[in-house]
Amino acid sequence: MVTIKSKKEIELMKDVCKIVAEFYEQLEKKVGRVTALTHKAIEDAIKPGMTTADIDRIAEETMKKYGAVSAEKGYDPGIRGVPPYPAATCISINDEVIHGVPSNKRIIKDGDIVSVDLVALKNGYNGDAARTFLVGNVSEEAKRLVEATKQAFFEGIKYAKKGNRIGDVSHAIGEYIKSQGYSVVREFEGHGIGRDMHEEPEIPNYGRAGRGIRLEPGMTLAIEPMVIQGKPDIWELEDGWTIVTQDGSLAAHYENTILITENEPELLTIL
Numbered sequence: 001m002v003t004i005k006s007k008k009e010i011e012l013m014k015d016v017c018k019i020v021a022e023f024y025e026q027l028e029k030k031v032g033r034v035t036a037l038t039h040k041a042i043e044d045a046i047k048p049g050m051t052t053a054d055i056d057r058i059a060e061e062t063m064k065k066y067g068a069v070s071a072e073k074g075y076d077p078g079i080r081g082v083p084p085y086p087a088a089t090c091i092s093i094n095d096e097v098i099h100g101v102p103s104n105k106r107i108i109k110d111g112d113i114v115s116v117d118l119v120a121l122k123n124g125y126n127g128d129a130a131r132t133f134l135v136g137n138v139s140e141e142a143k144r145l146v147e148a149t150k151q152a153f154f155e156g157i158k159y160a161k162k163g164n165r166i167g168d169v170s171h172a173i174g175e176y177i178k179s180q181g182y183s184v185v186r187e188f189e190g191h192g193i194g195r196d197m198h199e200e201p202e203i204p205n206y207g208r209a210g211r212g213i214r215l216e217p218g219m220t221l222a223i224e225p226m227v228i229q230g231k232p233d234i235w236e237l238e239d240g241w242t243i244v245t246q247d248g249s250l251a252a253h254y255e256n257t258i259l260i261t262e263n264e265p266e267l268l269t270i271l
């Protein structure tokens with residue numbers, strides 16, 4: 001028999017369901033772990049002679065193994081003339097900054113720096129992270145760039161705390177990059193993330209401290225410094241996706257999805 005609940009009962013139902021919902025919400029935010037596991041698989045596999053399509057395949061298989069799919073594959077940016085994104089990951093080598101499209105013609109060479117940016121989607125939630133991998137014998141200058149890009153993220157999240165503002169994070173990232181003699185990519189930025197890959201707020205990698213929205217526990221954010229060794233200017237290639245540096249200098253990318261808490265932020269895409 002189907003019972004009809006009184007007003008009071010409905011209130012109690014709502015109350016208990018909220019606890020369950022809250023629990024699942026927390027669990028599902030852990031989708032970030034899939035992204036981390038996928039990056040680990042790539043790090044173990046990446047070798048000179050492989051193509052970027054090989055890496056893309058490894059990433060897709062790893063996501064599948066953990067019950068996730070790529071949120072990037074088929075992603076439609078809603079810009080006229082730009083086709084939906086055709087691959088599972090973005091792989092950008094050397095002077096390519098972001099959104100390099102994997103191809104079986106693109107062979108990874110000794111000394112390359114290879115940025116892999118991927119978004120796993122599971123149970124309706126997205127986890128976004130990027131790493132720049134060093135392949136074989138990489139120059140000291142390239143290593144320093146990759147290290148500084150990673151450090152810029154950690155400088156930024158020192159401010160990713162309840163009560164601080166987005167501008168505090170952006171400012172810290174931008175100032176650190178400048179202090180190292182590098183350029184910030186201004187046309188692309190970090191973002192909120194959750195059910196959608198890109199949610200509010202926008203998180204530029206430069207800005208003024210004390211500006212922007214206040215951070216609150218429960219916010220999930222993708223923080224992602226994109227750093228150029230030389231001048232900040234970029235070009236988009238004819239494929240409508242690949243972003244390269246105009247001066248041909250190297251670029252690096254480092255990104256994690258984080259959770260704002262009552263205390264220190266949790267890094268959801270680090271194992």
Ligand code: MF3
Nearest residue numbers: 072075085090117118119128
């Ligand atoms: N992962 C990128 C980001 O950090 C977006 C990739 S664009 C896509 O926001 F088309 F590849 F999905």
Ligand code: CO
Nearest residue numbers: 128222224255
């Ligand atoms: Co992102």
